[in-house]
Amino acid sequence: MSTRHPLLGAPPTGPGANTAPQLSFDELGTPLREVTFVVLDFETTGGNAEADHVTEIGAVKVRGGEVLGEFGTLVDPGHPIPPAITVLTGITQAMVTGAPSLGTVLPAFLEFASGAVLVAHNASFDVGFLRAACRRQGYDWPRPTVVCTLRLARRVLTRGETRDHKLGTLAAHFHAATTPTHRALDDARATVDVLHGLLERVGGLGVRSLEELLDYTPEVSPARRRNRELAAHLPHAPGVYLFRGPRDEVLYVGTASDLRRRVRQYFTASETRTPIREMAxxxxxxxxxxxxHPLEARVRELRLLAAHRPRYNRRSTRPDSTWWLALTDEAYPRLSVVRQPRPLAFGPFPSRRAAVTAVETLWRVSPVRQCTRRIPAGGQPGGQACPLLDLGRCAAPCVGRQDVDAYRPAVDELRELFAGRDRRLLDTLSERIDHLAGERRFEDAARARDLTARLAESLDRGQRFAALAEVEELVAAAPDGAGGWHFAVVRHGRLTSAGSAPRGVPPMPVVDLLVRSAETVIPEDGPLRGAPAEEVAALWRWLSTPGTRMVRCSRPWTEPAWSAGAWREWVGRAAAGRAAQAQPD
Structure with missing residues (x-):
């Protein structure tokens, strides 16, 4: 039977019951009666989120005082459960044997909790394990808003009202229907009643919105609380926001689907990052x-980061810090790691280390020279060759043992690999993995597999981005989720115009207007035709999202499928093998 808390969901009665009340500024943001809370509890093998493991997850979803659903499951931790934990929780090794793993359970829980405010008693513990689980399983941390009933109780309850602030004590104090038992779902149910009891208390103090609730905790400094009015003029619309400091300098740049709501969160306790608190x-x-739409906001954010380099954005120091591989312009070209893309360069790579690793992987199968000296066309007969000659890894053009014509096929093979027209070097790397495995050198084979997968993935990504940057003009549409369309005009890997046609608005006149008003792009030399790598990546992801449709294209947009593209399934299997190895025994 569902129940409603009077503060959150009591139905109006009496004369004027159907009259909408005067809402405060905060209630115009997020009234508590409209907030979906997911109250969670994790049982674990210990208290360290990095070293210990989850054994049970329990969660209750509530809104307006009504229970919307529950989530509960045992989890196989993959490790023995310490006897002390079994005594505390009653969860034995036999109980979790055969239970789903965390990797199986986590996607379902994230879907259950999607878009909700997370609530837990001592939230840093449970949310810490959830964050660690997302990182281990390869999920982006969704940065949910979090309410801690322990901190709220310490703020709300007066001294002497309870002997302590443990969940069992608070559950008894607020007459919870469920007694905490150190089992996840029972504890989550008890925490729901504690949350409602605390909300009733703060409701008497005028707390009616989520923002006011978060402000009520002592973590928000007076300066941050005062600055909340800086969001008052912002619209409830997608876009980019820029925090400016005392000298009008840009401190921070971000994007939001709802500008006012997102910016207000920086001035509440839900923002826990110390540098960002300082910035706010x-x-x-x-x-x-x-x-x-969000794509336009993302691209504008990238451009503003590059223009202002705000100090509180982690990636703002060098938002364009990409690296490339290039063949040097000399008689005997060699592979070089460079910052600026050249006409025949390949990339992008997110770091110099990633680019160097790609070079070292290619050296294992390509006879292109590794030395950095500049060699004249005729070589330097009589010199001393390096040990790579004896290892069969280089034909020693440096001492005149290989002429330019004999050296050229190695260079051409690399150029064809980068362009997506040849995959023989990848095939050779695969054969090397099989050879190592055949010799039972399994650790060496696994390392070779991982290096080959990274190279193939980088090649595939670079070839896809370069193919998009070659297209003179491309117009695409993505559904807006409400029966309308979001449009983007892309020219040589840059977003040049963006707009929307809501449901009921004829789309093609909007497209024609966007094309006529789009920026002119003059392509440059280089694999991405001068477009910033991060912008091309953002556009490619949007264009590749299921549901996005091509409206018109100046030339066929095609991607190489025979070279690195043919390795996508293999790369996927390699990633699965790597994940399996990372799982604890």
Missing amino acids: ALATRVDHVECS
Whole structure:
């Protein structure tokens, strides 16, 4: 039977019951009665989120005082459960044997909790394990808003009202229907009643919105709380926001699907990052650029990061810090790692280390020279060759043992690999893996597999991005989720115009207007025709999202499928093998 808490969901009665009440500024944001809470509890093998493992997950979803659903499951931790934990929780090794693994359970839980405010008693413990689980399983951390009933109780309850703030004590104090038992679902149910009891208390103090609830905790400094009014002028629309400091400098740039709601979160306790708290206290105003849809906001964010390099953005120091592989322009070209893409360069790589690793992987199968000296066309007969000659890894053009014509096929093979027209070097790397495995050198084979997979993945990504950057003009549409369309005009890997056609608006006139107003792009030399790598990546991801449709294209947009593209399934199997090896025994 569902129940409703009077503060959150009591139905109006009496005269004027159907009259909408006057809402405060905060209630215009997120009234508590409209907030979906997911109250969770994790049982684990210990208290260290990095070293210990989850044995049970319990969660209850509530809104307006009504229970919407429950989630509960045992989890096989993959490790023995310490006897002390079994005594505490009653969860034995036999109980979790045959239970689903965390990797199986986590996607279902993330879907259950999607979009909700997370609540837990001592939330840093449970949310810490959830964050660690997302990282281990390869999921992006969704950065949910979090409410901790322990901290809220310490703030709300007066001294002497309870002997302590343990969950069992608070459950008894608020007459919870469920007694905590150190089992996940029971504890989550008890925490729901504690949450409602605490909300009733703060409701008497005028707390009616999620923002006010988060502000009520002592973690919010007075300076940050005062600055919350900086969001008052922002629209409930997607876009980019810029925090500016006392000298009008840009402190931070971000994107949001709802500008006002997102910016207000920086001034509440849900923001836990110390540098960002500092930034929010320093800010004197917040500028914004309203955008048609999230893709436009993402691209504008990248461009503003590159233009302002705000100090509080982690990636703002060098937002364009990509690296490339290039063949040097000399008689005997060699592979070089460079910052600026050249006409025949290959990339992009996210770091110099990644680019160097790709070079070292190619050296294992390509006879292109590894030395950095500049060799004249005729070589330097009589010199001393390096040990690579004896290892069969180089034909020693440096001492005149190989002429330019004999050296050229190795260079051409690399150029064809980069262009997506040849995969023989990848095939050779695969054969090397099989050879190592055949000799039972399994650790060496696994390392070779991982290096080959990274190279093939980098080649595939670079070839896809280069193919997009070659297209003179491309117009695409993605559904907006409400019966309308989001449009993007892309020219040589750059977003040049963006707009939307809501449901009921004829789309093609909007497309024609966007094309006529799009920026002119003059392509440059290089694999991405001068477009920033991160912008091309953002556009490629959007264009590749299921549901996105091609409206028109100046030339066929094709991607190489025979070279690195043919290795996508193999790369997927390699990633699965790597994940399996990373799992604890």
